[in-house]
Amino acid sequence: MAAAPGSAGRARQGRGAAGGAVRPGLTGSPLDRADKLRGDPEAFAALLGDVRARVLDLTSLDPVVTAEGMIGWKSLAEAHDQAELILLGLDGGVPHLVEWRMGQPDPIPRSPAVFRALATLSPDQAQIYASARSLLEYHRRHGFCANCGAVTRIFRAGWGRRCDACGTEHFPRVDPVVIMLAEHDDRVLIGRSAGYPPGRYSALAGFVEPAESIEEAVARELHEEAGIRVSDVRYVASQPWPFAHSLMMGCMAAAADDALTIDATELEDAIWVSRDAVRAAMAGDPDAPFLAPPPYAIAHTLFARWIDE
Amino acid sequence: MAAAPGSAGRARQGRGAAGGAVRPGLTGSPLDRADKLRGDPEAFAALLGDVRARVLDLTSLDPVVTAEGMIGWKSLAEAHDQAELILLGLDGGVPHLVEWRMGQPDPIPRSPAVFRALATLSPDQAQIYASARSLLEYHRRHGFCANCGAVTRIFRAGWGRRCDACGTEHFPRVDPVVIMLAEHDDRVLIGRSAGYPPGRYSALAGFVEPAESIEEAVARELHEEAGIRVSDVRYVASQPWPFAHSLMMGCMAAAADDALTIDATELEDAIWVSRDAVRAAMAGDPDAPFLAPPPYAIAHTLFARWIDE
Structure with missing residues (x-):
């Protein structure tokens, strides 16, 4: 059913019409920006x-x-x-x-x-x-x-x-942020910051700097925070994040190896997790090795797309 | 030959090592941002x-x-x-x-x-x-x-x-910009602004607004500037643009039809061009119907990727 004008038509998070891909959070507003x-x-x-x-x-x-x-x-x-x-x-x-x-x-x-x-x-x-x-x-x-x-x-x-x-x-500022899963040997790298709820892990992220491409920002952040080198950066999806005014750009990247050097000022912990571990976390399984990010976060979209690949 | 430390190793625009894709301009600096x-x-x-x-x-x-x-x-x-x-x-x-x-x-x-x-x-x-x-x-x-x-x-x-x-x-501002080719019936939409050199046409572009995804910004800009509706927005590549401090994000999108309603405050002209026309322009053919953007512009990368598809 098409949304009636003025009704701000509602659509639950889930499979989109095109290609069956999971739709990112905080998108799809019916408002015409005029x-x-x-x-x-x-x-x-x-x-x-x-x-x-x-x-x-x-x-x-x-x-x-x-x-x-x-x-x-x-x-x-x-x-x-x-x-x-x-x-x-x-x-x-x-x-x-x-x-x-x-x-x-x-x-x-x-x-x-x-x-x-x-x-x-x-x-x-x-x-x-x-x-x-x-x-x-x-x-x-x-x-x-x-x-x-x-x-x-x-x-x-x-x-x-x-x-x-x-x-x-x-003009209002929009801060571009890369958020990404490095992949190695069918596992992805997830991390947690000190302020996260207990058990919560997410994708690593960081602000794009002046004079840097998205692909270069992904590689730099993964190296700075986790000590890994990546190639073949692949854009997946984007969504806004209003704390304060960011544009989150979700990516995947191929890690050269899985040895980590964690920057303790940025991350409390970082671990490699299998597809089954991510599936369990996304299903809310109490035995999952970590608590998945909520559906409105683009990290959730990245995990959902990865387990569907 | 690997670049010697301190030599700021030089690489010409052209085919990259991985996948043969054209490398975007203004990327690949050897400097460690430290x-x-x-x-x-x-x-x-x-x-x-x-x-x-x-x-x-x-x-x-x-x-x-x-x-x-x-x-x-x-x-x-x-x-x-x-x-x-x-x-x-x-x-x-x-x-x-x-x-x-x-x-x-x-x-x-x-x-x-x-x-x-x-x-x-x-x-x-x-x-x-x-x-x-x-x-x-x-x-x-x-x-x-x-x-x-x-x-x-x-x-x-x-x-x-x-x-x-x-x-x-x-922190320094980085302004995300979408730049895109709408595609319809094997032709792409190009436009020119009043300030362009004679004959020059390029991809349409615009700033991403607060609380907007890349995909939504592409659709909004193409509708505002050219009156077309698009779907299936696909990210292609990104590069920085230092006038003043933008992040250019190149995309393709599928247009529902080719009827145009041009916003004269933004564009002087917009036209649909065939793959052969883009090939001629990219080859610098004097009979090409338009003058292509220079290799350091991401529009050039978009054109190069499209004619290679």
Whole structure:
């Protein structure tokens, strides 16, 4: 059944229609980003007069999840008087917004409520929340002009900040991150950081640096964190990650051998695991040698694709 | 022949060793980024006492190309007294640096000298220049703290800026960009912007937005700029682009049909071209229907991979 306009059509994590591949988390939002409207202040003002307009309901920066497992919305009349409104997009012509006030309290770091919500929401619902969260995280830390130090103001319906002192236009940051499974002898390398829940292991990851390809970032991070050399880096899938505003790019790579030199400042542990071990972890088997990452994480997608290969 | 340490081993654009695929431009630098050293001020100070240390030779932000087609270097003694030094990396233990002074003149926009240099340099040499250029572009526009407006200072050997007023640590920006060929009926879609040289057409491109996957960005950009709907987005290859600090991610996508609605604010023209037309353009045939992008651009890699498919 096709989703009706305005209904923000729901799709559970799982097999996609094309090719049977597992769909990454935090993707598939039905919102039209309506780029043209952002640059047209009159058109945006008209949207703010639309009685159908919906404003994302948040507690601090955490989402409100309805009994039906959807993200919660309120009316424009319920928005804060001093709030500025950011256009997340249109769904069947209905404006979907999020409110922003400079100086609002900082979000709770790694709030359990957010991760409970992500575990409940469908990927498309989670992506709507992610778009709001990444923009709010950006505005929260970018109130001043990096070029001259003056106070900046929101422009382009929330998709940028402008400095009236020096004329610089700033656009929201998106930080590319590689996240990858090195493979050797039908096993993959997984690791855990000190802050992970007990038993949880995931794919290794790191930020892409200036003047580096995705393939080079994968090789560098695996060498820095685990001491291994890889070749044949293969891109698998991507998804956004809104803490704060990353683009996660999932890859596979072939390791030359399995001897590890772990960087203890980055990883608490790293181990090679078999396909059966990953299958058990993904099935939630209590005897699995590790706890798999949740379905909304791209590491989950990487594991799912690997055990299906 | 293996490259000798310190020689910044040279490799021409062309077939790679693995799989015969065309290697993207601006990749393959022999420099070890030496992340551990960046965070160790004593170790970095020791590097600055190494008489073998080399400092990139620049005219404004343009590279100096030697008679041998390599990027030019000078000694530490030749660096400007007031310059701060940024660690590009190590080659055979030899520190390779670039100097930075806040308030140095802005680079010449789209300087012809840079593009002449990129046409001459091997991809690995060009990547060394790209690493310097992206970092200098970053520092040039980020002298102030976006969080509080205070003046920031360089830290981590040039790979970040620190605000002593509010304690925020800022890391260089990398802007992910999708660049793609939509395919329909064995033809691909190419376009030109108003600023292109006469006859030049390339792949369409655009910045990835917050909370968007690569695949979604490809579909959105092709719809915004050319009015087409695509599916089956396939990642091909990536490379850095140092104007200012982008990560170019080349993709293919299957277009549902070939009817175009061109956004005249983004594109001057867009056309569908056959495999033979792309082959002719890539061979530099004067009768080709368009002028192909240069080998150092990832669009060139996309075209080369497509005609080889």
